[in-house]
Amino acid sequence: MLLQWEGKAILIDAGISARKLTTYLLERNVSPENLLGIFVTHEHSDHIAGIELLAKRFDTPVLCTEETRKVLSWLIDGVEYEVYKKEQSIEIEGLEIQAFSLPHDAADPVGYQIRYGEYAVSVITDLGAPTLDAVSAARTSDLVVIEANHDVDRLISGPYPWHLKKRIMSDRGHLSNLQAAQLISSALRPRPQQFWLAHLSKRNNTKTCARDTVLSYLNKLGISIDLYVTERDKPSLVWEPPLEPAVQLSLFGSPKQSEESMEPIIF
Ligand SMILES: [Zn+2]
Ligand SMILES: [Zn+2]
Structure with a gap:
């Protein structure tokens, strides 16, 4: 995922x-x-x-927790690591980035909430179950990128070996479409939000299945949301923060752009 603001960018x-x-x-x-x-x-x-190739070629710093760095440095040598602590948010040129733990079978998996001015974006993929941290990040974000990895029936009847199916369905595996819907339903707030379903399994899901499962779950609760589904392995969606409500509602004078307007975010 690419974030762009004020001519700057991170991945x-x-x-x-x-x-x-x-x-x-x-x-x-x-x-x-x-x-x-x-x-x-x-x-x-x-x-x-x-x-590895990108960071070596362009001297890009790689930011992660110490536990992740330990494992990563076995896999990727010769790049510049910058280790952060999850207890503290990271300031980077006006962007504030907060990592939070996610339940997944990796050394120290995290999600991120990125704040810029009054706007926030959350990236919540690779988790076996919804957590309070994930819900609270989603609930305080304008854009929520959330995993909808698999449809449980497709996974169970699909070709994966049983041990892999069990791993995916475990509390340290991946979120199903239904779990994504449940997380979304507990993360809603009055201010407009956009949701992107991401990290869809190639074999055990389709864009239509993910979207329909989430929408029909929320429909039954009488909830409608602004929902999109990302493509695999290529940029597919762009989100830009809306203008500040005060500007949109202004009836007098010429509307002025927010000084803190963020450039597009792309996945
Ligand atoms: Zn993954
Ligand atoms: Zn993973």
Whole structure:
């Protein structure tokens, strides 16, 4: 996921090849050498595949917890690691980034909430079960990127070996479509929010299945939300913070743009 603001940019994870990433960054007018850092959620290959080449080639700092660094440095040597503590938020050029633990079978998996001015974005993927931290990050965010990994019936009747099915369904595995819906239903607030379903399994889910499951669960509760589904391994969605409500409602004078308007965020 790419975040852009005031001509600056960071990545959260880099799970596709450095070559593809470089192309996608340039398409968003980001020079890879200007990336301020790559924030890592955890060390699984679908989150780190492009880091080594990208970070070495462009001297990009790799930011993670100490536990993740220990494992990562076995896999990726010769890059600059910047270790942070989850208890403290990280300030980076006006952006405030808070990591929080997620239940997943990795060394020290985290989600992130990124704040800029009055806006916040949460990235909550790779978790086996909803947690209070995840719900509270989602509830205080304008954009929530949330895992909807699998449809349980497809997973159970699918081709994966049983031990892998058990791992995926465990509390340290991945969120099902239904679990994503449940998390979303506890994360709603009066201020507008947008939700992106992400990290869909290639074999055990489809975009339509994920979307329909979440929407029909919420429909039964009488809830409608602004929901989109991300593509795998390529940029597909862009979110920009809306104008401040006071500006949108202004009837007098010329509307002025928020001084803190963020540039597009892309997944
Ligand atoms: Zn993972
Ligand atoms: Zn993953």
